Amino acid sequence: MNHDAFRSIPPVNTITELISDQFGSAITNEVAGSLAKCVQDQVRQELQSGLQDDPGLLVTRRLKQLAQTLASPRLGRVLNGTGIVVHTNLGRAPVSERTSHAMSTAASSSVALEIDPVSGRRGGRMDEISTLLSILTGAEQSLVVNNNAAAVLLALTALAQGKKVAVSRSEAVEIGGGFRIPDVLAQSGATLVEVGSTNRTYARDFARAASDGAELFLKVHPSNFSIQGFVASPTLAELRDVAVSTGAILIEDLGSGTFVDTEAYGIDHEPTVRESIVAGADVVTFSGDKLLGGPQAGIICGKGRLIDEIAAHPLARAVRADKTSMAGVAETLRHYLRGDHETSIPVWMCIAASESSLRLRAGCIAATLDSGENTVDVATSVNYVGGGSLPGQSLTGHAVRLKASTSGEATELARSLRQATPVPVFGRIEENAVLVELRTIIPRDDELLTESMRNVLASLPD
Structure with missing residues (x-):
């Protein structure tokens, strides 16, 4: 030393x-x-x-x-040019302009959070959102907490403490950040009963678990993985029939939780929240900041008596959402009531973007940036929904490609873009080039993107 x-x-x-x-x-x-x-x-x-x-x-x-x-605060604005629509490392779903305004208003002023404006008496903080979710999903009642991990933990702690919970072996998974279903069950005070096998599980496996004392069935939607080949899994309706006949409570963790038919966008079907409620799930949990396209939140929907029991648990107070998130969730839900989610919520604007529009935008930006040295062009690419949604599913994209001579130069170019002004740009490196994907950038930001990229290119040594 x-x-x-x-x-x-x-x-x-x-x-x-x-x-x-x-x-x-x-x-x-x-x-x-x-x-x-x-x-x-x-x-x-x-x-x-x-x-x-x-x-x-x-x-x-x-x-x-x-x-x-x-x-320069770290949580300042950046442009997501990665091609991953719901990018966890970039804060997941950006909210709509109306949702952003609603959240800003709630954060900067007093709001009628737990008071009835008509009677002046104390009111329920979930009244508005529960009504909106009942209309959209058919659920009797709902509760909003700070994220879906908290939603799952709260539901299990309130309903399954000291009880046996049956879970398919293929669904006793880790879904990111060390969040493992067996660990959550242990934390809740429940006992995990694994049923079936890793690749094939049947409704009769749950019936057998119920006869051995299991009082709850937990179905976990695969978020970051898929099992293919020689596989079998009971449908939610089949599990409902077993639950009804045995008196078990059926909980489904949907993960992303969508209100939209994803097949309309050329990707596989993702179960909607309404489909889960209609199929007979007693309790459904999902995220607010993935396919819903709202702020970070965990949403619990289902049977009124069970939601009441969950809401009354002491843990519910510890993980409840604040007024800002509540305002954001409510305004996001209104987009689905109006049917304008595809033109207002950034997640669905990105997913719905056509290949032709992406190609046109990429071509215009590349033409603006091209110095005649053939260092900027358009590349056809592969995009993903991300955020643990629709694993294995992809969308065709078009990106502005900034060419470099070596992989080292490409790395430096990507670093310069992440520090660009007026707005940092996050792209991805492919071979000796940086690709900036247009699918994950809203068209109104194209001018900002062009300016940031131009500034970076102008600063490069000749």
């Missing part, structure tokens, strides 16, 4: 002065002192890890990173 290097680390008061000079009145003196201690600690850790750089240079580098963080 180089003790001289540690002794060369600038003292806190010196770093504090540098911070105060750099940021002025943007931060208080107290904050400047705290930041100085943090910077000093970070530099010390870097030296302990074996870094040989001059401590003064390390401080300067840290201050530069700090300035970028304070000037």
Whole structure:
């Protein structure tokens, strides 16, 4: 360990002065002192890890990173040119303009969240959304929590604690972020009873589990995977018949949860929430920020008495949605009531975009950017819905292709696009080129996209 290097680390008061000079009145003196201690600690850790750089240079580098963080919030706007419509790493579904306005209004003002405007008496926070969902799905009652993982955990904790829950072996899965169905069941206090086999499960397997004491059946819709070949799985209607005859409660985790017939867009059928309710599921859970196209939320629909029981559980308070999310979910649902989801909700605008329109847009942007050196053209590509929706399904896309000489140059070009102005652009690398997919960028953003790409290309060395 180089003790001289540690002794060369600038003292806190010196770093504090540098911070105060750099940021002025943007931060208080107290904050400047705290930041100085943090910077000093970070530099010390870097030296302990074996870094040989001059401590003064390390401080300067840290201050530069700090300035970028304070000037440009990480959660600022970016353009999704990846070709993945619901991109988890980019925040999943962007909401519609009307939904964004409703959420902004709710966040910046008082709202009649739990009060009846007519009587002035305390009202239910779920009244509006429950009515909308009843119309759209046929469910007797609904509840909104902060995400679908919470919805599944809450439903199982409230209804299955201390009880046996039958799950097909093919559905005892991990669906992302370490969220495993067996772990959720254990956390809820339920006992997992695996039935059937990995590739073939029948309704009679659930009937046998019920005769051995299983009081709930859990059906999990495959989100990030599909099993093909010699397979069999009971339909929801078949499970309902077994549940009715045995007195078991039937819960379905739909995952994405759509209100739209996906076959109309050239992709396989995804079960709708209404279909699950009609088929006889007692409780259905799904996400708000995937195919629904709304804000992050977990939605629980189903039989009134069961939803009441779930809502009354203490955990429901811990995972309930705030007024902003509630306003966003309600406004998103209204798009489906009006039938304007395809022209208003970004997820469905992207999925519904025709190949011809994507090709035309990509061609126009490429022509604008082309300098005559054949470095920009249009590429036919493969797009995906993403977000754990419709695994194995793809859509034909068209992208603006920025060519590079080597894979290293392509990597640098992609990095430059992610730092572009006026808006960062996230694309994908394919061979020695960066592809910016038009399907996942709303047409009204084409001018911004063109400007950002032009600025990046102009900054490249000749």
